[in-house]
Amino acid sequence: MLFLEIRQLKYFLEVTKHKSITRASESLHISQPALSKVIKGLEEELGMPLIIRTNKTSDITDAGLIVIEYAQKMMILMDEMSTTLNDITNLSRGQIHIGLPPIIGSLFFPRVLAKFHQKFPNVTINITEYGGARVVKSVEEGEFELGVAVLPIEEQKFDVYPIVEEEMKLLVHHNHRFASNEFVELAKLKDEEFIFYNEEFALHQIMRDEFINQGFEPKILFKSSQWDLMSEMVAANLGVTALPESICNRVMNPDIKIIKLQPAIPWKLAVITKKDRYLSYAGHTLINFILNEKQFFHYN
Incomplete structure (x- = not known):
């Protein structure tokens, strides 16, 4: 033994x-x-x-x-x-381990967590920033109690609580041939050089799959984990990129034009937890708080 x-x-x-x-x-x-x-x-x-x-x-x-x-x-x-x-003995306290992709954390969660902390000051939130694909894997493996992920995921493994749905937009240099367009068809981007998120991020595979469905493999010139660097590369006329609408609302560089894509590519976010894993009272409370405060997830 x-x-x-x-x-x-x-x-x-x-x-x-x-x-x-x-x-x-x-x-x-x-x-x-x-x-x-x-x-x-x-x-x-x-x-x-x-x-x-x-x-x-x-x-x-x-x-x-x-x-x-x-x-x-x-x-x-x-x-x-x-x-x-801890839940049984002291419901007034709690601890939550959450995985957040950096892009999502910086966009939405400072305001959400500030209000949550005001209401539940004794709940400690431990945040780890991973790319979306790694967040999903880490929730499945039990590293995090809950995470925020980009859909779609294998929903048979997770409980999914949708929080955001918007569209991807194309960013081009103001002298680009598409700069004056209201929208651009995906198939017409075949010859473009792209600035992509790296493979750890769900957006990498989402965008790549969309272009493959249009019949071509995207020409990826640079990969990055930072949306502000990606947009500045576009401003320097190094290529084009596609970013969620909420991020596009933050891009203020006059050298960049933002264009709709056709067909539209949805960007959907959800809080996820692993099915059949115990979820703490604090974790339940945070999820319910997020779902009841969805106005924080409409960035203007």
Whole structure:
């Protein structure tokens, strides 16, 4: 019978995260020899090596990969136990872990969270910024209690609470051949050079799929994670891009023209949670608050 400690698994996950006992010990604020002793004890208890130690890094063995998978599940269960107990004993306090794509966080959530904090000052909100695709994956894996994602997603895995629906718009330089157009057909963008979000962002795949449906692979010249950099590249006449309407409302550069796309490409946002996972009282409260305060999601 195995006698594993949660502390051993937590420390092991930290080592695998950093791929270094030295960096993991710094993160955990314990000495390197003490951490090495814990990992060695875990390996002895399991009867097999979990990491391969070298001078510069710690590689994971096949057995280590299996332990990572189960250790992550155990950490999620421990978090759920702690959250459930907190709900039972003290409903006036709470903690929420939420994943936000940077573009969405900067557009909508400062005003929403400010008002939520005024109403529920004892609820702590821990925000991590990831691209939309990674937010979805992290909610599924249990890293976040809830996240904000760009639809569509695999809805059979998630509970989905829609909050925003608007259109993508085309941004071109004011001297571009389409600058005077009211709208541009997607098929006519075949020869354009594009500035895209990088692959971590849901918009990358959404836009790429739309162009492929029109019969061509978009020519991607630059990739970025920052909408303001993308728009400034358009202003410098380095290419064209497509951004959600809310972001276009923030673009004030006179060298940029904003044009409708035809057919229209929807940009839909939703709060998501993993199906059948326990959702804290604080998490429920935040979702209900967001759904009741949708005026905050119409950026002008």
